Amino acid sequence: MSSLIMIIVTCALINNVVLNQFLGICSFLGVSKQMKASASLGMAVIFVLTVASAVASLLYDFVLKPFDLDYMKTIVFILVIAALVQIVEMFLKKTSPGMYKALGIYLPLITTNCAVLGVALTNVQVEYNFIQSVFAGFGTAVGYTIAIVLLAGIRARIDESAIPKPLRGAPVVLLAAALMSIAFMGFGGLS
Amino acid sequence: MNKYVERIYNGIVKENPTFILMLGMCPTLAVSTAAINGLGMGISTTAVLILSNVIISALRKIIPDEVRLPAYIVIVATLVTVTELLIEAYLPSLYEALGIYIPLIVVNCIILGRAEAYANKNTVGLAAFDGIGMGIGFTVALTVLGFLRELLGAGTVFGHQVMPSGFQPIGIFIKAPGAFLVLAIMIMVLNALNVENRSNEMVNGCDGCCANCAKSSKDCGKEEKA
Secondary structure (H helix, E strand, O other): OHHHHHHHHHHHHHOOOOOOOOOOHHHHHHHOOOHHHHHHHHHHHHHHHHHHHHHHHHHHHHHHOOOOOHHHHHHHHHHHHHHHHHHHHHHHHHHOHHHHHHHHHHHHHHHOOHHHHHHHHHHHHOOOOHHHHHHHHHHHHHHHHHHHHHHHHHHHHHOOOOOOHHHOOHHHHHHHHHHHHHHHHHHHHHO | OOHHHHHHHHHHHHOOOOOOOOOOHHHHHHHOOOHHHHHHHHHHHHHHHHHHHHHHHHOOOOOOHHHHHHHHHHHHHHHHHHHHHHHHHHOHHHHHHHHHHOHHHHHOHHHHHHHHHOHHHOOHHHHHHHHHHHHHHHHHHHHHHHHHHHHHHHOEEOOEEOOOOOOOOOHHHHOHHHHHHHHHHHHHHHHHOOOOOOHHHHHHHHHHHHHOHHHHHHHOOOOOOO
16 A cells, blocks of 8 residues: 555656656646636546556556557557547536536547656556556646646736746746746655 | 748748747657757657658548548557657667657657648648658757757766866756756747747647647647648
8 A cells, every 4th residue: 555655656746747757748838827727627637647547557458468569559548548538528528517517628638648648658667557557647647736736826926927028928937837846856855 | 942942941940840839848848858869859750750741641632531630640659659669679778768758759749730730731742841841940959958958967968078077067957947947048038039939829828729739730820821
């Protein structure tokens, strides 16, 4: 059990997916303008990433590995993730319209989020079993949510400040991300 | 200007994917820790981009419009797998250095973005030159960023010591925060020089569609001319 908790801590804080591994930068920078949208996207990512890790892990252990199709993993994972997101979207639309309303518009966005494919591939690379993969996926998504919500909070303050003209827009947001990244380096001591 | 030469110029200068279009930021930030990694990643991406542009352009009348994105993804993923196996076989040290970012070329915005914005509307020859231009533009950008980070963070260039021995390397530049810092400084310089770029769309997300890279060129209101 403690090793599973360690996986979550490692994925969420020590090896933060955005601030340390640079996966999912597009949506991290693009959506963090609004706090509410960031939180919703974070929830959607947690949901999709956990399910995708589970499916990818099962697929790898029971289909790709026994049939020696290891080299097909990139193609298989990206297609399965795209299909999975579609299915989740349809499923939510039918069964829980409230949740669909909250997460719906972010779901297609997640398909091209490199974090999802990145986690699936990393899990295979470090040879996590099914349970470990699910925890790694969940932990990574929690790390993503923490990062994007924190950045959204910082950006709310940035919007009210006087900033030199060349720094307005992207540069100041990237500087904020750099400082967050330095702060997250501190978590390296936990490992 | 010859329209083929124009494509190359367009990719390297006018619509440089990194400095002007701000596409493919994940690999840009992740692998620019050293000049050689940037160069390796740039060349790998260029190879995939040229071939995917050519194949998608050749098949543009055959692939039905409704399933074009899955079809593109299959084509790109196949090419990336081939590239990955080649690098693993012939350049094991580069394979080690780039790691997971090689398979992640599949989700690089530049590739699907060029397929949507250019390759599926133009002839094979033009699409190939578009791929070459964009690929070189991306490679140059990655190598320059890698060069700067390596020089400041380790005092070396392509692994050779160039800074005087008294130079104390600024370690942060080759660590994760350095990537954000260098990119921030780079965009700041572009803004100060009044170079028109799409960094604002990157952080304001044009309602988040930039994350859905394939659509970015359409929905960001800057439709590419066919």
